[in-house]
Amino acid sequence: MLSKRAKYAIKTILFLQDHPELVPASAKLISERETIPYKFLENILRDLKTHQLVKSVRGAEGGYALAKDPSMISIAQVMRAMDGPIALIPCISERFYESCPECTDEETCRIRKLFAEVRSEMVPILERPITTLAKSK
Amino acid sequence: MLSKRAKYAIKTILFLQDHPELVPASAKLISERETIPYKFLENILRDLKTHQLVKSVRGAEGGYALAKDPSMISIAQVMRAMDGPIALIPCISERFYESCPECTDEETCRIRKLFAEVRSEMVPILERPITTLAKSK
DNA sequence: ATAAATCCTATAGAATAGGTATGAATTAAA
């Protein structure tokens, strides 16, 4: 399951997508509108920033905005920044690969085969740009 | 990511599938062959039993075997027994449904829509009977 | 100057993960 952290992050990114990009959105505003605990959100925003997903403007009237064009941002990116790998087992993760200590042979591992298939179905969906997430009013 | 518990459970189920069903496999045997910590495995086996995935024979020469025909067992069942929902968010889980406290409207939730799609791709793969996991020698 | 922000570090409580300890109950075989 997705962590709350990741879920909050996704909501934040979606909020920023909808927000007019001329004025940055303050953490306070996001916190109120999306009902995310303020201090927790600050934390998440810092993390999103280090992962280059949002950029910030300091000082009064400051806030956050998407760091790049929404067409270049995906939910997968947010998930990886918050929770790490999308794959359900480490041995098939592209970016967070680790070998399975208890499996002797990756090539013939039945578990691995199955979860590789799962991953290859999940990833394309999660990697779609957030612009494809239509806001049905 | 899958918990170790779930991974061990899957390996156990696969081991039992390969094991001749006339003689039950003892926890000790499974533990050694699959390098799963013995006491932890006992724990997992008990859980698998309450979820009706394995059955047991007590006493000396006792052990465990699959509780039903392998064609009726899927990895999804094992995962649910160990880790709970397969869905990445609770509001789209079939068996472990919970509403999302911070989402006001499920119908229009963009996150929900996306993850529903993800889930609907994952589940059929994970629900295939374990007999389809060919053992490539 | 002041207020509104971000930024940074540290901490705390709760839950979960991963595993261990101890021992009782059951049963086949010696």
Add this chain to the structure above:
DNA sequence: TTTAATTCATACCTATTCTATAGGATTTAT
């Protein structure tokens, strides 16, 4: 009938992660 192998049950333990909060330093528009 004793012994050894095994499941069954409960409780406990330790480390980590998750979720969140606290306190303050820094930046900047007004």
